[in-house]
Amino acid sequence: MSNLAEQIREALAMFARNGTEPALIGGLAVVAHQVVRATKDVDFLVEAEAADRVHDALLDLGYQCLYRSEDAANYVRATEGLDLLYAHRPLARRLLAQASERETPMGHMRIISVEGLIGFKLQGFVNDATRTRDLDDIRALLKIHHASLDMDELRDYFALFNKPELLNELLG
Amino acid sequence: MNFSDNTRTHAATAPNRTDAGAVLAREAGVPFQPPLGNASGIDPITEWLSLMEVVQMLCPVWPVRDRPMQGNHWRL
Numbered sequence: 001m002s003n004l005a006e007q008i009r010e011a012l013a014m015f016a017r018n019g020t021e022p023a024l025i026g027g028l029a030v031v032a033h034q035v036v037r038a039t040k041d042v043d044f045l046v047e048a049e050a051a052d053r054v055h056d057a058l059l060d061l062g063y064q065c066l067y068r069s070e071d072a073a074n075y076v077r078a079t080e081g082l083d084l085l086y087a088h089r090p091l092a093r094r095l096l097a098q099a100s101e102r103e104t105p106m107g108h109m110r111i112i113s114v115e116g117l118i119g120f121k122l123q124g125f126v127n128d129a130t131r132t133r134d135l136d137d138i139r140a141l142l143k144i145h146h147a148s149l150d151m152d153e154l155r156d157y158f159a160l161f162n163k164p165e166l167l168n169e170l171l172g
Numbered sequence: 173m174n175f176s177d178n179t180r181t182h183a184a185t186a187p188n189r190t191d192a193g194a195v196l197a198r199e200a201g202v203p204f205q206p207p208l209g210n211a212s213g214i215d216p217i218t219e220w221l222s223l224m225e226v227v228q229m230l231c232p233v234w235p236v237r238d239r240p241m242q243g244n245h246w247r248l
Contacts (some may be wrong), residue, residue: 004228031217031219032216034216036216036219036220037220037223039220040224040234072246074237074240076236079233079236081236083237083241089247091247091248104217104218105218105221106217119248120248123248126243127241127242127246160248161245
């Protein structure tokens with residue numbers, strides 16, 4: 001198993017030991033939703049109530065905390081990175097609760113819905129417009145899953161970030 | 173070493189190919205998308221692990237985040 005897979009398996013075990021079941025978001029969730037591309041982004045959506053104990057556990061595993069707020073945290077360990085978003089608003093809590101279950105080579109994992117993933121990708125882009133990778137991911141997810149997407153939910157996310165026209169642009 | 177273009181051969185044997193606009197890449201950028209659903213037996217995460225084995229051989233030092241997440245628009 002690769003170092004990357006080991007890192008993810010270790011993180012999943014840590015989450016389980018700490019009694020929390022985060023959902024995969026970010027680039028690896030994009031992969032899980034059928035857009036296979038190179039990424040080492042290990043991002044999880046975690047219930048906000050678990051933030052402190054997950055923080056302590058990551059430090060115990062040798063991670064260094066680069067940044068931490070009520071919304072997000074970034075950790076690094078040598079060449080490995082791990083980012084967390086904290087679910088404390090109703091939307092994120094709902095998305096976390098509704099995440100699907102998946103057995104993977106790294107272990108049992110929960111994965112955010114395609115719609116929720118697009119919402120988080122949009123949030124990432126709005127927060128940092130240099131992250132054009134997020135737009136590429138959204139475009140690819142829309143293309144692959146267009147027949148099954150909940151468009152009302154997606155419109156709500158784009159409206160939430162004052163970008164209703166961007167959805168139409170990305171749909172092409 | 174043979175660098176001949178075998179894209180046509182790959183395209184014929186791949187489970188599904190989409191157009192380049194799909195932004196799906198493996199094997200030197202040949203677009204790749206596993207079929208939707210589980211019927212094909214192709215797991216995208218397994219495919220990603222295979223891809224990353226190669227990527228890490230070619231690029232053993234992958235840039236990690238060196239600055240915090242940006243922005244003030246946390247609404248989800």
